[in-house]
Amino acid sequence: MGIACVAFIGPQNNPMYLRSIDPASDDLYMKLHYVIHCSLDAVEEKVMLKRGPGDSQDAYLGLLYPTEDYKVYGYLTNTHIKIILLLDDEGPVKDEAVMRVFRRLHGLYVDTASNPFHKFGLPLSSPRFDGAVDGIVAIYRGAGASQGGFMT
Amino acid sequence: MLRSGPTGARNAPALEQINAEVFTLTYGSIVRQLISDYEDIEEVNKQLEQMGYNMGIRLVDEFLAKAKISRCSSFRDTAEVVAKQALPMFLNVSANVTNWSPDQTECSLVLTDNPLADFVELPDEYRELRYCNVLAGVVRGALEMVNMDVECRWAADMLRGDDCYELRLKLKEHRDEKFPYKDDD
Numbered sequence: 001m002g003i004a005c006v007a008f009i010g011p012q013n014n015p016m017y018l019r020s021i022d023p024a025s026d027d028l029y030m031k032l033h034y035v036i037h038c039s040l041d042a043v044e045e046k047v048m049l050k051r052g053p054g055d056s057q058d059a060y061l062g063l064l065y066p067t068e069d070y071k072v073y074g075y076l077t078n079t080h081i082k083i084i085l086l087l088d089d090e091g092p093v094k095d096e097a098v099m100r101v102f103r104r105l106h107g108l109y110v111d112t113a114s115n116p117f118h119k120f121g122l123p124l125s126s127p128r129f130d131g132a133v134d135g136i137v138a139i140y141r142g143a144g145a146s147q148g149g150f151m152t
Numbered sequence: 153m154l155r156s157g158p159t160g161a162r163n164a165p166a167l168e169q170i171n172a173e174v175f176t177l178t179y180g181s182i183v184r185q186l187i188s189d190y191e192d193i194e195e196v197n198k199q200l201e202q203m204g205y206n207m208g209i210r211l212v213d214e215f216l217a218k219a220k221i222s223r224c225s226s227f228r229d230t231a232e233v234v235a236k237q238a239l240p241m242f243l244n245v246s247a248n249v250t251n252w253s254p255d256q257t258e259c260s261l262v263l264t265d266n267p268l269a270d271f272v273e274l275p276d277e278y279r280e281l282r283y284c285n286v287l288a289g290v291v292r293g294a295l296e297m298v299n300m301d302v303e304c305r306w307a308a309d310m311l312r313g314d315d316c317y318e319l320r321l322k323l324k325e326h327r328d329e330k331f332p333y334k335d336d337d
Contacts, residue, residue, distance in 0.1 A: 114173070114271040116180025117278070126273050 002141040003101070004070055004086045006133055007036045008109065010121055011080035017124040021137055032086065039064050039072045039084050047076065059106070060099050075102040081109065097140065104136045167218065167241065176270045183283060193280045200282070204289020205296075212294035215241065227323045228252070230300065231259050234291060234321075243267055247319075260307060261291075263317040274311045282306050288319060299327045 008017040020032055042064035050058070061074035064084075071093065075083040083105050087093060112118060112129055182203075186196045219237050224230045228249075235247035245267065251260040268284050282288075288304035295302045301324040308318035 111271050112273075114177065114180075115273050116177070116184045117273065117275050128273055 002087065002089065003137045004088045005032050005036070005084075006105065006137065007032075007082075007084040007086075008105075008124065009036070009040065009082040009084065012121075013040055014121060015123070016081075016121075017129070019130070019133060021134075035067060035070060035072065035086060036084050039074060040082070042072070043074050043076060043082055043084075046074070060095075060102060062095065073098050073102075075106065077106060077109075083109075101136060101140050105133070108132050108136065172244075172267055172270070176267055179268050179286075180272065183281075187278070187281070193278060197280075197282045197285050200285035201289040201292075204286035204291075205293035206289075207286070208290035208293025208295075209297050211242065211290060212297045215294070226256070227300070228256060228259075230295070230298075231261065231321060234294075235261050238294070239263070257323040259321050261319040261321060263319070266310070266317050269311055269317075272311055279312065282309065283311050284309070284317065291319065291321065299329060301325050301327055 003021055005018070005020045007015065007019070010016045015033075015036075018033065018036065020029065043061060046061045046064065059075055059077060061076055064072045064074045066072070070086040070088050073085045073087065075085075077083070083102055085098065085101065087098070108129065112124065112126065113120070115126075183196070183200070186199055187193070190196050190199065215238050219233075219241065221233055221237065224233060231249045235249045239261075240246045243266075245263055245265050247261040247263045249259050250262055252258070266284060266287075268287065272283060274281060274283065284306065288306060292302055292304045303322045303324055305320050306318070307320040308314035308316055310317055
């Protein structure tokens with residue numbers, strides 16, 4: 001239940017960070033890579049759809065597509081960083097809860113990018129980042145997002 | 153150095169303010185540039201300290217003009233003034249003075265928060281970098297202008313895994329006033 005995987009993808013569709021929350025075997029890892037890769041197409045589709053009728057550009061893209069095990073949610077920042085979340089919730093998922101997680105992840109990315117030693121485009125590999133992602137995921141899990149909201 | 157941050161210490165006189173993030177990012181780029189110019193981390197540390205020294209010898213006049221403090225009677229007073237008035241005025245953080253040596257010439261200024269190092273994470277290859285060395289230089293320069301030779305070094309650094317920032321201040325000597333002319337001319 002909860003978040004299965006978090007991924008950050010850069011503006012040139014280069015993977016910057018892919019983390020499976022439960023320790024994953026190599027097979028599972030490949031599967032996650034594959035799912036995230038497919039979701040990039042879904043992101044582009046959604047972006048094109050939104051731009052068409054002159055809608056305002058929202059960062060939160062919503063449910064991109066459901067696979068058999070996971071639901072894939074996407075978030076696109078103005079600098080074309082994509083954040084993809086894989087949830088394996090069986091029940092209905094509250095959009096606001098997912099949006100809150102995305103916003104916190106976005107904030108975390110901004111803080112990490114403000115580090116003067118951060119190199120853009122390279123994979124994110126700091127232990128502090130890992131710890132913070134764990135913290136954000138734990139809040140989502142702990143609050144039982146399918147039952148209600150939680151304090152950000 | 154302008155005071156950064158939206159709120160300030162209550163007793164600090166009004167100074168122009170700068171956005172804290174602009175300040176932090178500017179300092180971060182200075183350090184990055186120094187590293188790529190000098191390539192040797194010890195040299196970068198020395199340069200940061202020298203930059204701080206040059207800032208300190210000028211800042212002390214501004215501080216003494218704006219803060220209405222009376223003459224410090226001892227090194228203990230001086231340390232308190234630096235920690236409780238000068239640092240809040242310029243950096244919007246206050247420090248505690250602890251760990252006095254038995255002969256009252258050495259103490260520690262402990263800071264729990266440092267706007268210079270917000271968001272910074274030191275990569276492993278720069279483990280020897282003393283990121284906030286400019287602050288050590290500022291204190292040394294400022295105190296030298298009021299005739300106190302001190303030695304300032306960082307004893308604890310949160311960027312290296314410690315739980316606070318600790319600046320060790322050691323008074324070496326009080327210099328006599330040097331006059332630019334001879335008395336018997």
